Amino acid sequence: MTSSPGSFVERLVAELGADVVTPSADLGTRRVRDWSGTPGADPIALIRPSTTQEVSRALAFCHANRQAVVTQGGLTGLAGGANLLGGEVAMSLERMSAIEEVDTVSGTITVQAGVVLQRVQEAADAAGMMFPLDLGARGSCTIGGNLATNAGGNRVIKYGMARDHVLGLEAVLADGTVISDLHKMIKNNSGYDLKNLLIGSEGTLGVITRAVMRLAPRPAGVSTAWCGLPDFAAVTRLLQHARAHMSGGVSAFEVMWPSYYDYVLANVKTVRAPLDTRHAFYVLLESMGSDAERQAEEFETMLGEMLDAGVIENASLASSAADATRFWAVRDAPAEFPILLPGLIAFDISFPIADIGEVARQCEAMLHARWPDMRTLVYGHLGDGNLHVIAHLNNAPPDLEEHVDAAVYELTREWHGAVSAEHGIGGKKRAYLGYTRDAGAIGAMHAIKRALDPLNLLNPGKVLVEASPGKSSPIGAL
Amino acid sequence: MTSSPGSFVERLVAELGADVVTPSADLGTRRVRDWSGTPGADPIALIRPSTTQEVSRALAFCHANRQAVVTQGGLTGLAGGANLLGGEVAMSLERMSAIEEVDTVSGTITVQAGVVLQRVQEAADAAGMMFPLDLGARGSCTIGGNLATNAGGNRVIKYGMARDHVLGLEAVLADGTVISDLHKMIKNNSGYDLKNLLIGSEGTLGVITRAVMRLAPRPAGVSTAWCGLPDFAAVTRLLQHARAHMSGGVSAFEVMWPSYYDYVLANVKTVRAPLDTRHAFYVLLESMGSDAERQAEEFETMLGEMLDAGVIENASLASSAADATRFWAVRDAPAEFPILLPGLIAFDISFPIADIGEVARQCEAMLHARWPDMRTLVYGHLGDGNLHVIAHLNNAPPDLEEHVDAAVYELTREWHGAVSAEHGIGGKKRAYLGYTRDAGAIGAMHAIKRALDPLNLLNPGKVLVEASPGKSSPIGAL
Numbered sequence: 001m002t003s004s005p006g007s008f009v010e011r012l013v014a015e016l017g018a019d020v021v022t023p024s025a026d027l028g029t030r031r032v033r034d035w036s037g038t039p040g041a042d043p044i045a046l047i048r049p050s051t052t053q054e055v056s057r058a059l060a061f062c063h064a065n066r067q068a069v070v071t072q073g074g075l076t077g078l079a080g081g082a083n084l085l086g087g088e089v090a091m092s093l094e095r096m097s098a099i100e101e102v103d104t105v106s107g108t109i110t111v112q113a114g115v116v117l118q119r120v121q122e123a124a125d126a127a128g129m130m131f132p133l134d135l136g137a138r139g140s141c142t143i144g145g146n147l148a149t150n151a152g153g154n155r156v157i158k159y160g161m162a163r164d165h166v167l168g169l170e171a172v173l174a175d176g177t178v179i180s181d182l183h184k185m186i187k188n189n190s191g192y193d194l195k196n197l198l199i200g201s202e203g204t205l206g207v208i209t210r211a212v213m214r215l216a217p218r219p220a221g222v223s224t225a226w227c228g229l230p231d232f233a234a235v236t237r238l239l240q241h242a243r244a245h246m247s248g249g250v251s252a253f254e255v256m257w258p259s260y261y262d263y264v265l266a267n268v269k270t271v272r273a274p275l276d277t278r279h280a281f282y283v284l285l286e287s288m289g290s291d292a293e294r295q296a297e298e299f300e301t302m303l304g305e306m307l308d309a310g311v312i313e314n315a316s317l318a319s320s321a322a323d324a325t326r327f328w329a330v331r332d333a334p335a336e337f338p339i340l341l342p343g344l345i346a347f348d349i350s351f352p353i354a355d356i357g358e359v360a361r362q363c364e365a366m367l368h369a370r371w372p373d374m375r376t377l378v379y380g381h382l383g384d385g386n387l388h389v390i391a392h393l394n395n396a397p398p399d400l401e402e403h404v405d406a407a408v409y410e411l412t413r414e415w416h417g418a419v420s421a422e423h424g425i426g427g428k429k430r431a432y433l434g435y436t437r438d439a440g441a442i443g444a445m446h447a448i449k450r451a452l453d454p455l456n457l458l459n460p461g462k463v464l465v466e467a468s469p470g471k472s473s474p475i476g477a478l
Numbered sequence: 479m480t481s482s483p484g485s486f487v488e489r490l491v492a493e494l495g496a497d498v499v500t501p502s503a504d505l506g507t508r509r510v511r512d513w514s515g516t517p518g519a520d521p522i523a524l525i526r527p528s529t530t531q532e533v534s535r536a537l538a539f540c541h542a543n544r545q546a547v548v549t550q551g552g553l554t555g556l557a558g559g560a561n562l563l564g565g566e567v568a569m570s571l572e573r574m575s576a577i578e579e580v581d582t583v584s585g586t587i588t589v590q591a592g593v594v595l596q597r598v599q600e601a602a603d604a605a606g607m608m609f610p611l612d613l614g615a616r617g618s619c620t621i622g623g624n625l626a627t628n629a630g631g632n633r634v635i636k637y638g639m640a641r642d643h644v645l646g647l648e649a650v651l652a653d654g655t656v657i658s659d660l661h662k663m664i665k666n667n668s669g670y671d672l673k674n675l676l677i678g679s680e681g682t683l684g685v686i687t688r689a690v691m692r693l694a695p696r697p698a699g700v701s702t703a704w705c706g707l708p709d710f711a712a713v714t715r716l717l718q719h720a721r722a723h724m725s726g727g728v729s730a731f732e733v734m735w736p737s738y739y740d741y742v743l744a745n746v747k748t749v750r751a752p753l754d755t756r757h758a759f760y761v762l763l764e765s766m767g768s769d770a771e772r773q774a775e776e777f778e779t780m781l782g783e784m785l786d787a788g789v790i791e792n793a794s795l796a797s798s799a800a801d802a803t804r805f806w807a808v809r810d811a812p813a814e815f816p817i818l819l820p821g822l823i824a825f826d827i828s829f830p831i832a833d834i835g836e837v838a839r840q841c842e843a844m845l846h847a848r849w850p851d852m853r854t855l856v857y858g859h860l861g862d863g864n865l866h867v868i869a870h871l872n873n874a875p876p877d878l879e880e881h882v883d884a885a886v887y888e889l890t891r892e893w894h895g896a897v898s899a900e901h902g903i904g905g906k907k908r909a910y911l912g913y914t915r916d917a918g919a920i921g922a923m924h925a926i927k928r929a930l931d932p933l934n935l936l937n938p939g940k941v942l943v944e945a946s947p948g949k950s951s952p953i954g955a956l
Contacts (some may be wrong), residue, residue, distance in 0.1 A: 298772065
């Protein structure tokens with residue numbers, strides 16, 4: 001058959017089949033924008049392949065026709081990475097959602113990229129093991145999206161980021177070339193690490209189709225405490241002590257500043273105070289062990305030592321799962337913020353652990369100096385160096401976000417921090433990438449983008465500020 | 479000053495200074511080849527920069543003159559990755575050996591790439607922490623070499639490969655461009671992961687100059703046991719059970735087959751049998767915990783359960799450091815093999831853990847079928863999927879290695895294993911890279927190599943079979 005006549009979408013349907021390609025007009029109420037609130041256009045069509053070969057055929061056809069493609073997962077991203085600029089085709093791997101294998105001897109799970117995170121967790125659990133990656137969007141986000149954005153979440157301090165769970169990866173490049181590195185080995189020094197290059201590239205270098213990921217033993221005992229501390233030095237001392245003295249390590253170390261704590265207690269109705277005392281810092285501390293009794297004993301000993309040393313002023317130890325849930329409710333309150341604080345401006349930044357106390361202090365002081373009526377809420381995964389800052393102003397002028405972004409990212413640059421700790425750059429933070437990465441690194445990123453996607457067709461305009469399509473210059477000229 | 483006349487080396491001296499550049503004739507007895515035994519040429523000159531800026535100037539000058547450069551670390555590699563093909567300049571970062579900072583609050587150490595691994599371990603120890611990367615060559619190998627080859631070693635099962643310790647990296651690209659990503663954050667999703675691309679690229683994509691690496695808490699208690707097991711199913715069951723029931727996890731799980739064990743006991747004079755019983759498999763099991771007493775108790779309980787269940791037939795628990803050293807001596811015996819078995823052929827391959835028993839059986843059977851008088855010794859870091867096989871034949875024909883390589887790597891390909899688990903591809907295994915990576919992956923590697931080193935000047939001829947210098951083709955044509 002020769003090439004079909006008609007529009008690109010008609011030819012795409014002819015090439016891939018009407019069951020695979022849905023034209024824009026037939027998408028109905030399907031959501032095509034992520035949770036970021038950044039603007040996003042409608043796709044000209046949606047491609048839903050069922051196999052890696054179909055992904056490859058679709059990308060090869062788009063490549064031959066110079067058609068841009070944006071891959072979408074669960075659309076729970078917060079950086080606009082899955083939103084369309086206009087004119088692109090969207091691709092969803094929702095039909096590739098199989099859990100292909102759980103290998104308890106090798107300790108691996110092999111999945112297709114369209115599977116929802118929670119299903120992977122459940123499959124691991126059913127096999128008596130644990131898949132440690134966990135985040136609030138677990139019921140909607142997909143593994144493909146988790147890997148494309150190198151998702152973080154609640155257990156990074158003990159188990160690492162999304163990339164740290166991956167042993168093998170299959171992906172399709174811009175021109176349809178399949179890269180299949182679906183290995184199960186922890187050690188594999190055979191050639192360049194393409195896996196980690198694709199992970200976190202936010203759909204700009206390839207489409208992840210399958211992955212082999214590690215499973216962890218399921219912990220038998222979880223200990224949780226809510227602690228009040230007198231100053232930031234005490235916070236870092238508690239972190240170091242808990243890390244050194246808990247055999248199973250620290251699985252969560254969530255720090256909340258009084259600005260955050262007081263606001264949440266006053267405004268989020270379902271939250272109750274874990275302690276009736278006030279402190280300069282609050283820490284939600286969690287540790288997991290392989291023996292429930294020993295774990296509990298070790299945890300109580302460690303907490304007692306820290307209370308005796310004055311590092312912790314007051315603490316409440318969870319004596320039931322219900323207690324732990326009550327403590328976590330304080331930390332999980334930000335889910336209510338978009339309703340309570342409409343138009344809020346949120347930051348996901350990271351710093352060396354040693355600097356976080358001072359950075360947070362300067363950040364709040366700077367924001368209050370420039371916008372005296374601004375409300376700021378500060379909290380974070382301190383063990384990972386990840387700080388979350390929420391800024392909110394009633395009756396905000398339309399350009400507020402632009403100015404607050406500029407101010408907070410400038411501080412991030414001064415303190416050698418990262419403008420994105422776990423959410424990614426997407427479309428939202430492109431202008432600030434140079435605050436964290438230097439010109440040499442950004443030049444190398446452009447060179448790699450051009451090498452793997454010379455026509456700039458995969459999620460164009462994300463992560464990097466537009467590379468000229470097809471340009472091929474020596475790296476010295478970048 | 480305009481460009482100096484004379485040979486390239488004379489101009490290099492003029493550009494960088496006589497203190498930085500040593501012409502070949504003045505190198506004396508300096509070693510310029512690694513431990514691999516593969517052939518290596520002498521460099522036309524040796525460059526020893528003292529700063530990142532000097533590395534940059536040197537590479538920019540070589541780039542402008544189309545001069546190839548091979549970076550050498552401690553020259554302890556086993557894949558010929560640091561050996562010269564002929565005509566290259568060698569670069570050593572031995573003058574960049576500073577430990578710049580130990581930050582115990584953030585849990586990081588910042589070093590220059592020329593520092594010897596053991597010095598980093600000692601600096602961490604002096605600060606009350608641990609740098610977990612450890613391998614036999616610790617007294618000579620450098621961090622730059624460890625990262626360039628993504629070194630593995632003794633503690634991968636608990637702490638990961640070299641890449642897993644790195645938070646930030648500084649490197650210089652082929653044209654002298656400096657990439658400085660010297661961040662201390664555990665979480666940093668700001669742009670592509672160039673760090674992991676450079677790590678393990680064996681000096682072909684850039685020269686690593688500095689790194690920020692994570693430190694771990696120093697364990698208070700180490701438990702070690704020597705176990706005899708009845709079959710391979712018991713070996714994997716012990717691994718799973720120990721992983722699930724030791725809070726501190728498993729820090730070593732070294733498996734030795736009878737072929738290895740019997741040979742070592744009979745031939746390595748300093749080694750004594752840890753048990754007086756014979757078994758189908760021997761496992762050296764180690765676990766580390768943060769509380770010496772609890773750790774010991776947990777370890778003994780776990781061993782007792784495995785003995786009662788018949789998973790372990792017999793075990794000896796180290797009751798002193800001397801006992802543990804005695805057990806480790808059996809596992810460390812391969813250091814003697816080059817003298818005992820001249821001309822031995824060694825393999826560093828990896829497989830899914832579940833397959834290793836059968837692969838090892840087939841490998842020994844295949845080698846004995848083809849070479850009836852061949853001695854084979856099999857052992858490995860089983861928890862990492864890493865198998866080491868030694869093949870030796872008295873009065874070997876000159877082409878033996880070629881044929882044994884082909885046979886063992888063919889088996890590796892059939893079992894979807896890796897032709898290099900931890901030593902790298904270097905010059906030695908280039909022909910077999912395609913046994914582990916597919917055509918799509920190798921094409922992408924070439925595209926990245928051309929993007930970052932278009933003139934093919936950095937360690938040419940290593941990892942990848944020659945890319946045509948300066949060629950710039952669309953990826954579809956790779």
